[in-house]
Amino acid sequence: MSVLVEFAMFPTDKGESASPYVSRIIKMISQSGIPYKLTPMGTVFETDDMHTALDLVEKSYLELEPDCNRVYSTVKFDIRKNVENCMQKKIQSIENKIGKINT
Amino acid sequence: MSVLVEFAMFPTDKGESASPYVSRIIKMISQSGIPYKLTPMGTVFETDDMHTALDLVEKSYLELEPDCNRVYSTVKFDIRKNVENCMQKKIQSIENKIGKINT
Amino acid sequence: MSVLVEFAMFPTDKGESASPYVSRIIKMISQSGIPYKLTPMGTVFETDDMHTALDLVEKSYLELEPDCNRVYSTVKFDIRKNVENCMQKKIQSIENKIGKINT
Amino acid sequence: MSVLVEFAMFPTDKGESASPYVSRIIKMISQSGIPYKLTPMGTVFETDDMHTALDLVEKSYLELEPDCNRVYSTVKFDIRKNVENCMQKKIQSIENKIGKINT
Numbered sequence: 490m491s492v493l494v495e496f497a498m499f500p501t502d503k504g505e506s507a508s509p510y511v512s513r514i515i516k517m518i519s520q521s522g523i524p525y526k527l528t529p530m531g532t533v534f535e536t537d538d539m540h541t542a543l544d545l546v547e548k549s550y551l552e553l554e555p556d557c558n559r560v561y562s563t564v565k566f567d568i569r570k571n572v573e574n575c576m577q578k579k580i581q582s583i584e585n586k587i588g589k590i591n592t
Numbered sequence: 593m594s595v596l597v598e599f600a601m602f603p604t605d606k607g608e609s610a611s612p613y614v615s616r617i618i619k620m621i622s623q624s625g626i627p628y629k630l631t632p633m634g635t636v637f638e639t640d641d642m643h644t645a646l647d648l649v650e651k652s653y654l655e656l657e658p659d660c661n662r663v664y665s666t667v668k669f670d671i672r673k674n675v676e677n678c679m680q681k682k683i684q685s686i687e688n689k690i691g692k693i694n695t
Numbered sequence: 696m697s698v699l700v701e702f703a704m705f706p707t708d709k710g711e712s713a714s715p716y717v718s719r720i721i722k723m724i725s726q727s728g729i730p731y732k733l734t735p736m737g738t739v740f741e742t743d744d745m746h747t748a749l750d751l752v753e754k755s756y757l758e759l760e761p762d763c764n765r766v767y768s769t770v771k772f773d774i775r776k777n778v779e780n781c782m783q784k785k786i787q788s789i790e791n792k793i794g795k796i797n798t
Numbered sequence: 799m800s801v802l803v804e805f806a807m808f809p810t811d812k813g814e815s816a817s818p819y820v821s822r823i824i825k826m827i828s829q830s831g832i833p834y835k836l837t838p839m840g841t842v843f844e845t846d847d848m849h850t851a852l853d854l855v856e857k858s859y860l861e862l863e864p865d866c867n868r869v870y871s872t873v874k875f876d877i878r879k880n881v882e883n884c885m886q887k888k889i890q891s892i893e894n895k896i897g898k899i900n901t
Contacts, residue, residue, distance in 0.1 A: 495804070495839035497874070498669075502711040505765050508888075512895035519896060528837045529888045530804035530874060535838070539653045543646040550642045550671065559711045562669040563769055565806070565839060565872060566601075568653065569662045579817075579838045586821035587828060598701070598736035600771070605814040608868050611785075615792035622793060631734045632785045633701035633771060638735070662814045666872055668703070668736055668769060682714075682735045689718035690725060704875075745859045749852040756848045756877065765878045772807075772871040774859065 491575040492542045493567040497531035498549050500557035513552040518545065524576055531563075535576045539568065594678040595645045598668040600634035601652050603660035616655040621648065627679055634666075638679045642671065697781040698748045699773040703737035704755050706763035719758040724751065730782055737769075741782045745774065800884040801851045802876040806840035807858050809866035822861040830854065833885055840872075844885045848877065 498514060499507035518525050518532060523545060525534035536542040546564060553560050569575065601617055602610035621628050621635060626648065628637035639645040649667060656663050672678065704720055705713035724731050724738060729751065731740035742748040752770060759766050775781065807823055808816035827834050827841060832854060834843035845851040855873060862869050878884065 493838055495837065497804075499707075501705075501707055501713070504710070505708040507707070508891045508895060512892050515892050516896040526837065527889045527892060528804065528835065529802055529842050529844070529885045530876060533838050539650050543650050547642050547646050554673075558673050560669070560671040561767070562667075562671070563874060564665075564667045564669075566663070566665040566667075567839060568665070570657075571661065576838045580836045582817045583821050583824050583836060586817060587825040596735055598734070602810070604808070604810055604816070607813070608811040610810070611788045611792060615789050618789050619793040629734065630786045630789060631701070631732065632699055632739050632741070632782045633773060636735050664870070666771060670736060679735045683733045685714045686718050686721050686733060689714060690722040745856050749856050753848050753852050760879075764880065766875070768873075768875040768877070770871075770873045770875075772869070772873075774869040774871070776863075776867050 490537055491569045491572045492536045492539055493533065493575055493579070494535070494542050494545075495531055495533050495565040496546065496549070496562070498546075498553065498560060498562035500553055500559060501561050502557060502559045510553055510557065514549045517548060517552055521545065526576065533576065535574070537573075539566075542566065593640055594672045594675045595639045595642055596636065596670040596678055596682070597638070597645050597648075598634055598636050599649065599652070599665070601656065601663060601665035603656055603662060604664050605660060605662045613656055613660065617652045620651060620655055624648065629679065636679065638677070640676075642669075645669065696743055697775045697778045698742045698745055699739065699781055699785070700741070700748050700751075701737055701739050701771040702752065702755070702768070704752075704759065704766060704768035706759055706765060707767050708763060708765045716759055716763065720755045723754060723758055727751065732782065739782065741780070743779075745772075748772065799846055800878045800881050801845045801848055802842065802884055802888070803844070803851050803854075804840055804842050804874040805855065805858070805871070807855075807862065807869060807871035809862055809868065810870050811866060811868045819862055819866065823858045826857060826861055827854065835885065842885065844883070846882075848875075851875065
């Protein structure tokens with residue numbers, strides 16, 4: 490099974506720059522051992538089941554909870570049975586079809 | 593604390609009409625006792641904490657898991673400390689400002 | 696054709712309360728004549744084509760542009776050919792299946 | 799000005815594999831000259847204004863319109879005045895803070 494998650498979470502009560510807060514979440518994810526990839530708009534990670542994926546979202550909120558009064562988050566899930574390790578495969582499948590390497 | 597959640601989940605391996613599958617999820621949510629509101633694009637519900645909100649997302653997937661090979665879901669969270677029962681208040685706050693009742 | 700849009704847009708450089716800014720957008724949408732519905736997490740509206748839908752998103756940003764340095768927005772589209780006026784029908788289809796009136 | 803867009807669009811009437819359809823969109827974006835980056839969950843691109851960003855979303859739909867009856871799309875915008883070329887900067891800002899290179 491593959492649960493691919495596109496995830497963004499940030500406080501909305503801290504003014505224009507959210508990166509000090511977002512960094513806490515990325516640090517926690519990077520230490521979790523779960524494969525992930527930063528994008529300019531969030532983080533993509535992959536787990537073997539929904540429970541682990543949702544647990545990571547909850548832990549992300551716990552990083553912000555102590556000093557943030559209002560937090561916004563968007564999460565997208567692509568959940569597939571009978572496949573594994575889709576994180577890189579999905580990009581390769583597209584790149585093969587368009588005949589171009591994304592650099 | 594208020595966790596407002598805008599939520600959509602549907603199989604992508606079942607052709608054009610997803611409503612028989614979506615109905616299972618709505619039925620489960622309606623029986624959970626958690627306040628919710630259907631919209632034309634998903635469901636909005638409100639819980640007192642992130643754990644309960646994420647648990648409902650997991651239970652939603654369990655409704656589809658037995659016979660769906662691929663499921664897509666989008667979830668947005670608006671998480672606020674020191675407030676309660678925001679589901680209706682947020683709409684009223686906007687309606688008061690624009691001087692119009694949304695019907 | 697039916698283009699159903701779930702839409703949220705708010706400044707992230709104005710502190711915790713975004714409703715004065717969001718109100719400008721809702722006022723503009725309500726005056727546009729396009730059918731819409733407020734939800735606790737955004738606005739759902741329906742147009743006959745993608746161009747009109749995207750134009751409304753652009754006009755929404757123009758309401759915030761003069762005094763907001765940073766704006767975040769999420770938009771979801773459900774685009775269907777050969778159908779019309781899905782805004783209410785989608786909710787009724789679900790409610791009929793679960794045998795319950797959402798109030 | 800920087801308009802960062804996280805974007806996904808796929809047909810929901812074509813069964814489990816959407817990649818032949820998604821490839822058309824990526825090919826069009828790659829030929830547009832607009833900087834973009836594939837992720838396992840979509841595409842991130844950056845434009846100088848909202849109009850160009852929304853135009854690319856409309857052109858993406860036109861790639862699917864001829865043979866897709868139902869299309870789903872999610873779009874997120876991070877719109878900032880007084881900055882440029884944020885696509886790489888945002889990732890670097892986070893990586894500097896967590897002291898780690900994302901590979």
